[in-house]
Amino acid sequence: MRWTSALAIYFLFWAFSVFFVLPFGVKTSDEAGVERVPGQAESAPHEFNAGKIAIRVTIVATILWSLYMLNFTYGWLTPQMIDPLGAWNGVEYAG
Template sequence: MGLPSAVAVYFLVWVLSAFLVLPFIGVRNRREEGDPRVPGQADSAPKRFPMAQTALWTTLLASVLFAIFWLNWEYGWVTVDMLDWTQW
């Protein structure tokens, strides 16, 4: 796998990881905190979004997932032939 491909795959894994991390970083919406809503703002909008914490956890998770992907790419633990269920 070349460097441009690896960077593209890492970026895709990073974006997926961001969606996986969001429910676990403790973001609460204004309704749960009892704060008034700003006109035009959704009830589900958070009062404070921890961008640095989200980016840190996303990067850590994406790095682990990408390392597993890359090791599988190098050593062939799971191949396309193993996923072909029509052969059975």
């Protein structure tokens, strides 16, 4: 695999990880014990720390991408292994 392909796959994992990480560690104003701003939704986060979230996302994305690359290199899990309908029968794995 070329390094540009690996980098593109990493960015896909990073974008996916944003949606996975965002809900964790969020406190509403009520949970933080602070009064809400007029018009603020009850579920709105009290404080948004983009740097902290970016670090968490990068850690999760790096772990997932590393597992993907190791699987790509060593072929631990192939499409034939997880195909319940037999659609990959007769198709060779080129890994």
